[in-house]
Amino acid sequence: MKKTAIIPLRKGSKGIPGKNKKKMLGRPLFSWVLTEAIFSDLDEVYVFTDDQEIIDYVEREYHWSSKVKALLRNAENASDIASTESVLLEFAENINQDFDILSLLQATSPMTLASDINATLNEIIQNKKDAALTVVNTHRFTWNADGTSQNYDVFKRPRRQDFGGLLIENGAVYTTTKEAFLNSKNRISGTIGLVKMPEETLVEIDSLSDWDIVEKLLAERLKKSKIHQRIDYLILDVDGVFTDGSVYYSPDGELAKKFDMRDGMGLEIIRQNQVEVIVLTSENSELVAQRMKKLQIKNTFLGVKDKFSFLRQFLLDRNSSFGAAAYVGDDVNDLANICSVGWSFAPSNATEIVKTNADYVLNNDSGNGAIRETCEIILKYNKRYERI
Missing domain, CATH: 3.40.50.1000 (HAD superfamily/HAD-like)
Structure with a gap:
């Protein structure tokens, strides 16, 4: 069963110019999820972009991994109005639909880990789902524009520990079988599995303030994961x-x-x-x-x-x-x-x-x-x- 991933990147970015190549903790933004993909159970991962500079970088920097490939994306399909589904369809056609499972990995989710990617794969392989996506369980109370509450009774405000909360897409990983994708032409369809990620992964990088928040979160997570042993x-x-x-x-x-x-x-x-x-x-x-x-x-x-x-x-x-x-x-x-x-x-x-x-x-x-x-x-x- 061939497990393939795509990381779609656009040269243009309105919110943060050059966002995909901008350095987060000293590394291009897209390299964070690319590295996790390399060390996941995926068989191959494509960086799909209209930016030749990124293609050259990927081919030069990741030659040591047979998993990593770079593929030039159609410029017309790299505009800010192009849908992600249209990009996935273009990609599938370019590789002659040579995959059994397809994962969409978002470069703007640098907190994604290999274990998160593997969990979506397992939803399909072990739990027999047609698709899977990553979500965050948030305990926020939500409201409608007309001033009515959506997910709780204002006269019976629940304690956080008693409140199930809401599951919200964090946009990090979407995984689907080939059959489900080609039939629906959508990133998720059929029976869908959910993979929970930590609440801090809900932050989307749309502004420089978002960037600073995510960079600090990423640095702290790496530090907290440190293990002290003999230095070899x-x-x-x-x-x-x-x-x-x-x-x-x-x-x-x-x-x-x-x-x-x-x-x-x-x-x-x-x-x-x-x-x-x-x-x-x-x-x-x-x-x-x-x-x-x-x-x-x-x-x-x-x-x-x-x-x-x-x-x-x-x-x-x-x-x-x-x-x-x-x-x-x-x-x-x-x-x-x-x-x-x-x-x-x-x-x-x-x-x-x-x-x-x-x-x-x-x-x-x-x-x-x-x-x-x-x-x-x-x-x-x-x-x-x-x-x-």
């Missing part, structure tokens, strides 16, 4: 961590970066204590490649923009998790990992937003002993896991 992996950004963030350029391009020799010794010591060092940078620098080769750091990954999804897959391949990782970063593209790993560190000269979200703000600046300080802290911390 130390993940390091380069610019602003190994270096002070400066770079010298010549007419031929990048000329020089300054590295701290004490950091190199700290990394040698921590590896001797069974902590694996990984370098993860968005830049594609030959100077960095040469320096990491000198430091004998085999796991050096250059040109990685979506560090969060890449690290998640890296740890999964090693049967590990974020709880066994420490991360040092300095800027917004490190935020998702800063909020997720067991212990996160920010150099003293990191950006304020990173220092606000990091577990530990170091005394030393980047390129001036920050990595060495991190190594010493981790070595002390790991001692509590040593057998007596």
Whole structure:
């Protein structure tokens, strides 16, 4: 049974210009649900868009996952008056209806988890529903425009704990069988299963104030999910961590970066204590490649923009998790990992937003002993896991 998902994206956005590519916790908005789709039970997930820049990004950043595909969408069907159903029908035709189950995933619902996607699939596969969608159980009292209450008796106002509330679509996930979709030409039809998501997922991103609310909720959820255990992996950004963030350029391009020799010794010591060092940078620098080769750091990954999804897959391949990782970063593209790993560190000269979200703000600046300080802290911390 082939389980396929579509994430429809439009280049244009009136409420928040460039919304789908705007950075939420340092990652493009659409990448949050895309990552969860990758780690769900789906067999494939298509980013369906009229934006060639997004297609290029997806093909470049997610080459490590065979699930992910990008497909160009008809510009005429990407207007703000085009219906979602028309987009689904266009998509189904483009892939020759090669699916048994189709999931619609909305990029504007970054709080969606792989477990939410799987739950809608299970409604169809295990509970034999024709379709399923995600909802939120809200305990709000609702009213009609004529001043009459909709869902309660004003003279018998129920206590929250006694009130069943209302189930409201949150627009995150819609899943349907191929047969039901082709017959109804609608995202949900026939017998429909409901999957409850937390109440905070009801916030829709239509304005910048909505954006700020969801970003804070997302950061807090990641932090609350942290697990503390022995640190087996130390993940390091380069610019602003190994270096002070400066770079010298010549007419031929990048000329020089300054590295701290004490950091190199700290990394040698921590590896001797069974902590694996990984370098993860968005830049594609030959100077960095040469320096990491000198430091004998085999796991050096250059040109990685979506560090969060890449690290998640890296740890999964090693049967590990974020709880066994420490991360040092300095800027917004490190935020998702800063909020997720067991212990996160920010150099003293990191950006304020990173220092606000990091577990530990170091005394030393980047390129001036920050990595060495991190190594010493981790070595002390790991001692509590040593057998007596």
